[in-house]
Amino acid sequence: MTGISFLEGHRTWVLTGESSTYALRLGEDDVPAHVYWGPALPAAGVVELTAKTLPWWDGFNDPNEGLDELATDGGTRYWTPALQVRFADGTRALEWRYEDHEITAGHLRVHFTDRHYPLRITLHYRLRGDVLERWTELTADTDVEVVRADSATWALPVSEDYRLSHVTGRWAAETQLHRESVPHGETTFASRRGITSHHANPWVMVDDGTATERHGEVYGVALAWSGSWRLTTTRSSTGRLTVSGGFGQDGVVHRVGPRRPLTTPVSAGLYTDGGFGAASRAWHAYVRAHVLPHPEELRPVLYNSWEATGFDVTEAGQRALAERAAALGVELFVMDDGWFGARTGDHAGLGDWHVNRERFPEGLKPLVGAVHALGMKFGIWVEPEMVNPDSDLYRAHPDWVQHHPHRRRSELRRQLVLNFARPDVQEWAYDWLDRLVGEHGVDFLKWDMNRPFSEAGWPGEADQDRLWVEHTHAVYALLDRLRGDHPDLRIESCSGGGGRIDLGVLARSDQVWTSDNTDALDRLRIQHGYGQLYPAGAMSAWVTDNPNFVTARSVPLRFRFHVAMAGVLGLGGDIVHWPDEDLALARDLIARYRDIRPVVQHGTLYRLRPPIDDGVVAFQYVLGDRSVVFAYRQAAHFNAPERPLRLDGLDPAARYAEPEPGRTHSGAVLLAHGLPLGLPPGDFASVVVRLDRIKI
Template sequence: MAEISFDADRRGWVLSGESSTYALRLDEDDVPTHVFWGPKLTAAEVRELDTETRPWWDGFNDPDEGIGELAADGGTRYWTPALQVRFGDGTRALEWRYQDHEITGPHLEIRFADRHYPLRVSLHYRLRGDVVERWTELSADTDVEVVRADSATWALPVSDDYRLSHVTGRWAAETQLRRVSAPHGETVFASRRGITGHHANPWVMVDDGTATERHGEVYGVALAWSGSWRLTTTRASTGRLTVSGGFGQDGVTHRVGPGRPLRTPVMAGLYTRGGFGAASRAWHAYVREHVLPHPGELRPVLYNSWEATGFDVTEAGQRALAERAAALGVELFVMDDGWFGARTGDHAGLGDWHVNRERFPDGLKPLVATVHGLGMRFGIWVEPEMVNPDSDLYRAHPDRVLHHPHRRRSELRNQLVLNFARADVAAWAHEWLDRLVGEHGVDFLKWDMNRPFSEAGWPGDDDPDRLWTEHTDAVYALMDRLRADHPGLRIEACAGGGGRLDLGVLARADQVWTSDNTDTLDRLRIQHGFGQLYPARAMSAWVTDNPSFVTARSAPLRFRFHVAMAGVLGVGGDIVHWSDEDLAFAREMIALYRDIRPVVQLGALYRLRPPADDGVTALQYVHEDRVVVFAYRQAAHFNDPARPLRLDGLDPAHRYLDPDSGRTHSGAVLLAHGLPLGLPTGDFSSAVIRLQRKI
């Protein structure tokens, strides 16, 4: 049970999670100082830790540097700052003065003020099992410039070595896992794009270089923010490493003053001692139970029309796809781009969110009624934050986009970015989205965002930098308001694929479009990186046509289904032209997925063999008394003999029934020896194996 206690004698706090402990204290100068983060300790045991401030041993190296709970700039503190302020007279240094604290259940707030200037700082901690959520609030009675305001500084135990795990990528190649030794000095992972970004993701895991999938201590931190962000790891010669993170970027400042407080986004931290696998399972449980809007809800099998129709959208064509999708067992039909304005390509119409009457003479209601009549929910694609210069909206309101008065407005995908920090733009977006959802019975929005910021100016505003955070805040507020007004509405976040993936958007979106790349071999790696932090319950994965439009590679339909079934299954091919044989197989696979869906979407993930250049990769989900194993042979070389696959997470004292073969297996044997896979020979062979624990 999570508990927070206060030690008045030592002016310290102990946050006790289910299997871990986090502790901090005030030093002699009231500076909030890190004490411990790691395996479970009692409050009495924390008191035994050496927390004395050590004197300087020379004029250059402070032995206590790197243990600030929110490393503030100023004085002789030279560590990477998490908080930098500039007062009206030019003073930069912050001097902490403790005010008081409040513990409310699993929430701790510690309040400080500057010793001279009217600036107040509150540090917040909230326990969610073994996850510690942290954020910072700033307020002031006079205007203060905030150069940097991170959510937290995380101090790790002193170690001989540190290794960083993180993901990198680009469009159509997101979430590629990397593990590297932590360099000395500062290493920055960041996005300056106004969105989370394809090239990196706001989380990092740290170990001592010896952790494996099953063994070793792992520390992880993740930021809940969908705009520009920054994580900085700092490794010193003294043998300490910290991670500091928050929203913002170099050169962009915040202003705090009367009526203008600043609250940073949540940054979550997690310690586990069971290797990277245990870390991922703990993160997945946290996201499902405390982040996603409907934690126990199963995501439906969807069909998306984009790859079948592109911009060539007609009512008759969508009806034909819907009828075929319903016959396959699809539960949610999503019409993609091309239904509105003059939208016959990506060059025009974006921003004119009214139904194209040439394509839908009687509006959308007849199509929605057809989809509902077929027993499916209806979804639709929108891109609220963008506008084409060739649109009625832009011609009427060219000032509504991000721009500088004497600079060219850079276009990407023939688009400009609307300034959602403006109240009139946010109100306009809510009006048409509320009407679209309410008047048509829309059940699902695919919310896209297909380009990053550029020329991010706001002419005429006295604080133009605020658009960098307030744009994201406005998107959050709009999603929250739509969901509150339409409780049945569900949302998929998308930004050219996986460009908006983080804990912040997952608090408003039910799932994320993982990548525009549906090539199966690439997806194995993309999904492997995605699953390091985020659960399968949020990972959209489609079966599309051969060849892949990204790689021009073809794979068997069976393999394509099996790869997509490891997440939230969708179909995105031109099913009107599929053969009867392929349609029959698709029905079989969708029925299988609907059977195993609770295990995949709610179960614990075990990565049995990670993706490699060839050979077999495998993963396993366990939920209650059911197990699902996915195995994929990417390429076969030299007639390598098949070997059994050792499973994980089973009860060795029980037996497990394979309902498809009728065989039963000892849990102990599956753990110690393995499961015969029986994969067909050759490349692109795969299997989905169901096991049921016998009681």
């Protein structure tokens, strides 16, 4: 039975998910201690694990170290601290005193105070199926410096070995999956950039080194935060491993005091015994059910004008693109950069969010009306958090950017970062965004952020460090306010590609721009890493022109489409100049995508052959009686014979129809033997196979 219970005689809380159990207890000194995380256990089984604190067996190794529910420094605790505080008199150690707890609607709150100082700590736990959300809340009657405030410490069962799965990358090469043994000591994955970053993503998965796609125990931890963050794994010589994570970075201090509480972002944890595939499917289900704002919707096929026009934006040019897009079956037309201010390049105009009347003599309404008349929704690109020094906004408000006195203001992409922690900047941003959306009937915002923080100062503010957290909170609040005032508005998160993808921004976005790299071959690996945690229904993927502007590689149009059709399909090429045969193929494939879209965007994912080499890559989505198989041969070597592809997620007792070429298959055969793919010969060959369960 799922839920939360308190075993009063053992001072233990048991949180039971759909197929897993988590438990914590109060130690003899009121320190909250981890008890268990893993396969479902009855309460009696948990009681067996609630042994008393173990005695020291030498003067250097605490046998209980690493088992604190929220690791703190102080006393003889030397584990990686999740919570570090410094009181006004210089005291740093925290001593717990349990006060009480509440259990309401799947939400556990455990309240503590410090034994001497007026600091209150509440540990939060919320069950979401088999995902457990944890976060921490701090309040104080006098000022307290919080040097580190992680959301949670996750203690894993002792294992013979530990293997870590995570993603790394850079611009145009995001979410590259790595699996490697966990080093002893502390290993930190982080962003100090003020954004999630292209270089790492705030999640890890841990197994014992034997898990596969289908089998084995996997533990996952993910952080719902879009600013600077860190996740630290700590592996001791005794074999214990923890994962601690939260917002912030070294050198940035949070201050808690009267009317200044601190609430950390959610750290979500998941256990599964079904391997990496089951872990991903559980994360996807969690994001759809509890994170995304409109998970029941189908994301439209979009067209974006950037690669066709760059900054050379005119009303006539946008109308021509919109007419061609509508004829192909596109449902959402998005005009990108270059429509405002003196924005004829990346050197000027950013921050001056008024329509360029030389390019749009009557404003945006005629274009928006024309797009709506073509049966499409209208979207527009914005970058609210940035400003060019060559802009009217910067000349009027140079103090609005993040900066330090007596220090240069470093430019990246010829722009600076506005300080969204300032209330006047927040109101300015809301005012023009509200008018842009409301006065023009805008249906969709592509919200971009094309550089990280630098010189993140706030002259005149007594607590400048709060900028690092409050900038992100202000962006969240602005997105929430816009969505509340314009309930039909949909938003895509972008940060120079995939620099802002995380559970925090997904709670306020309908989709994310995965990478500026639209090269179909590279996208197979980018999308593979993305899909470890995040669902295809939020993954924006475009078909663009040859050669690709990032890699200079040329790939057949069908292959480009088939790769992009594995997520939220978009087009970004200069379609006005596409030859007739490409337009005809695009029209057919968009229609095909719209048919299979519910399965792709809402179905469960099965990875059948990952992109570990340059051979065949394949995966499958299943939704109810329908299944869609995607298969890609990247490169053909030595005339190797094609192998049938074993599928997953089907009913072995059923038969499945393949409408094209009109044949049927036994579910048992597809699972045990496989599906003949019939890939065309040569490199860059691909197929998309639709299978429908035959109703008898």
